[in-house]
Amino acid sequence: MAFNAAGAPTVEFAVPDMMCEDGCVPAVKKILAQQPGAQDVAVDFEGKTATVAIDEGAFSADLAIAELVDRGFDHSRLVGDEPTAAPQSAEAADSGSAPSM
Numbered sequence: 001m002a003f004n005a006a007g008a009p010t011v012e013f014a015v016p017d018m019m020c021e022d023g024c025v026p027a028v029k030k031i032l033a034q035q036p037g038a039q040d041v042a043v044d045f046e047g048k049t050a051t052v053a054i055d056e057g058a059f060s061a062d063l064a065i066a067e068l069v070d071r072g073f074d075h076s077r078l079v080g081d082e083p084t085a086a087p088q089s090a091e092a093a094d095s096g097s098a099p100s101m
Contacts, residue, residue, distance in 0.1 A: 004040050004042075011054055013050045029043050
């Protein structure tokens with residue numbers, strides 16, 4: 001059966017703490033599949049990601065991340081929510097905020 005055959009909206013998680021395909025992939029899939037509003041789950045071990053087809057009114061990405069972290073996948077986050085390095089942020093702010101005289 002193909003992932004998300006119904007064409008539901010999806011949410012993608014980065015799960016960099018997956019270290020073993022045989023143990024981590026089923027664990028991540030089970031954790032995410034048990035979340036309210038999760039309809040289907042696909043886990044990509046090589047890409048260290050998991051995609052969840054969801055019911056938008058019932059699924060909470062924050063709760064899913066909290067559950068992953070609680071189960072030892074400490075650095076889980078939404079794809080696109082990459083932490084920004086402080087030096088890069090400071091440089092960006094400095095270059096755009098110089099006063100003009």
